[in-house]
Amino acid sequence: MTASHQPPIVTCTCCATSFEGFASEQAMDCAANIHEDGVRGHYGSSVADMTRLAWGAGEKPAELTLNGIICDACIAGMLGDGILVETDECRAAPHLAPKIEDLFDDPVVIAKPGDPQDA
Numbered sequence: 451m452t453a454s455h456q457p458p459i460v461t462c463t464c465c466a467t468s469f470e471g472f473a474s475e476q477a478m479d480c481a482a483n484i485h486e487d488g489v490r491g492h493y494g495s496s497v498a499d500m501t502r503l504a505w506g507a508g509e510k511p512a513e514l515t516l517n518g519i520i521c522d523a524c525i526a527g528m529l530g531d532g533i534l535v536e537t538d539e540c541r542a543a544p545h546l547a548p549k550i551e552d553l554f555d556d557p558v559v560i561a562k563p564g565d566p567q568d569a
Contacts, residue, residue: 457470457471457472458470458472458473458474460474460475460476460477460480460481460519461480461519462480462519462520462521462523462524463514463515463518463519463520464514464518464521465521465523465524467480467521467523469521472494473494475519476492476493476494478494478496479494479495479522479523480494480519480520480522481494481495481498481499481519482495482498482519482520482521482522482525483517483519483520484510484514484515484516484517484520485510485516485517486509486510486516487502487505487510488502488503488504488505488510488534488537489502489503489520489525489528489534490502490503491503491525495522495525496522497522497525497526497529498522498525501536503525503529503535503536503537504534504535504536504537505533505534505535506532506533506534506535507533
């Protein structure tokens with residue numbers, strides 16, 4: 451990076467760890483936001499990318515900043531402690547790209563290496 455262009459710094463509102471960002475609110479391992487109904491992950495998060503996690507107790511803990519950015523380490527800790535829980539939307543949101551199996555009827559197109567082929 452040149453001196454004239456510094457990458458944004460993204461800071462987790464839970465633990466105050468700073469990350470070198472690739473966008474104003476996204477960095478590798480720190481790219482999720484705190485909402486009233488849970489946490490929504492975005493590109494850059496290795497534990498919550500494209501997912502929605504819910505609050506285990508049903509509501510946001512009071513000490514967390516609404517719309518704040520939360521890092522993967524804090525998310526993982528909260529999942530482990532039951533503060534956050536996976537939802538039916540977890541990695542299955544309707545806006546995601548379809549599975550390859552849903553796009554093609556031809557089993558040869560979707561065959562994986564080592565799979566038997568129909569002759």
